[in-house]
Amino acid sequence: MRKTLMRMTLRQLQVFRAVCDSLSYSRAAEEMALTQPAVSQQIRQLEELVGQPLFEYVGKKLYLTEAAHDLLQASEDIFARLENLDMQLSNLQGNLRGELRLAVVSSIQYLTPHLLAAFRARHPEVSFRLEVTRRAQVIQRLQDNRDDVVLMALVPEDRALEFFPFLNNPIIAVARPEHPLAGQPGLSLKELETQVLLQREQGSGTRKACDEFLQQQRVHPQQLLQLGSSEALLHGALAGLGVALLTEHAAAPWLRSGELVRLGFAELPLYRSWCAVHARGKRLSPVAQAFLAWLREEREQIRRIAAPFTPPAR
Structure with a gap:
């Protein structure tokens, strides 16, 4: 190991990390309760110990050099x-x-x-x-x-x-109380083929589980609207856009208030963990x-x- 690296101080690394986080000497100085010249001096001393520049300006924006990325990873460790x-x-x-x-x-x-x-x-x-x-x-x-x-x-x-399940994660169908399917028990999932179905974006765990489940049930909705978050699904259902498939934990406040209702599909909830x-x-x-x-x-x-x-x- 280079002897110069042994002369680094934790304070220098703290200042360095603050500059990396903010990409600004002045904001790092404010965060560390230092003056900007003091921050600049700490970074210069650190660059001398490393033997390479740590930051560079392109236009008016500060960027990390390759050496800075390596030092940042080491400092995090x-x-x-x-x-x-x-x-x-x-x-x-x-x-x-x-x-x-x-x-x-x-x-x-x-x-x-x-x-x-x-x-x-x-x-x-x-x-x-x-x-x-x-x-x-x-x-x-x-x-x-x-x-x-x-x-x-x-x-x-x-x-x-490594993982272990700790709680059931029910996926349900919800809609506004005025929806045509609301209040009907024992619904078949086939009903979704004639409804506007609100789903999460591709890559979402809820979307993946729902797609696999609907495929297993041989249900092929014809009108799909993709919304990019649980909040968007909830507000889509609240706005009357259609039926939303999402986790019960996300929908609970709106179900309790009565603004949304759980639809009575016989095959739901879909349980995951x-x-x-x-x-x-x-x-x-x-x-x-x-x-x-x-x-x-x-x-x-x-x-x-x-x-x-x-x-x-x-």
């Missing part, structure tokens, strides 16, 4: 190890402390804060960083090792992942280990938390 050490030391003192980095697909975003609140009630010194995104981005985040744990359904089988996922072989922090253990061991509590998101059929 260093700070992750230090954070993990802090958690382990706290754990030895019988006091779990640290940050849980969690990514979830959008369909479970409404339920997740309630799960985190219940977990934090047991471990009040734990903090969270929650990212809500689409299934394709969640899978990419798993590949890039950006999170401790991911919550999703339909875990891809072609990746080196919410799963907790992480990369196989990943070194989990004590906080991540505790959260996964809580999901495994507190199934009854989790079902109670989810109960308001699973209103009874009408």
Whole structure:
């Protein structure tokens, strides 16, 4: 190893990471409570130790050099190890402390804060960083090792992942109370062939599950409208665009208010499971280990938390 690299300080790396995040010396200075010349000096000293420039201006925009990308990855490893050490030391003192980095697909975003609140009630010194995104981005985040744990359904089988189901994920059909199919029990899915069907975008876990299910049932809807999120599906149904297929957890507030109703298809709900996922072989922090253990061991509590998101059929 180069001797110059051993002279790097954690403070220099903190300033460097702030510049990388903001792509601005002035914003990094504000974030770090430093003057802009002080930030510039720290970066110059770091560049001398690395032996290469870390940033370059193209026009008026700041860009990371290849050396900066490598240093950023190394610094993330260093700070992750230090954070993990802090958690382990706290754990030895019988006091779990640290940050849980969690990514979830959008369909479970409404339920997740309630799960985190219940977990934090047991471990009040734990903090969270929650990212809500689409299934394709969640899978990419798993590949890039950006999170401790991911919550999703339909875990891809072609990746080196560890996962376990912790809660049922019912997919239902909803529409406005004035919809022609509303209030009719025992409907056949074939009815969807004559209705406008609202579905998620390609790549969504809900869309994938629905497409496979409808194909198995030999149902071929003729009028499909693709909307890019659970919120868009809900508001499409609220606007009277058609029948939406989505997770019950996402639709629950509107079902309880009566603004939407669950349609009585005999073949629904379609049951899938919410799963907790992480990369196989990943070194989990004590906080991540505790959260996964809580999901495994507190199934009854989790079902109670989810109960308001699973209103009874009408």
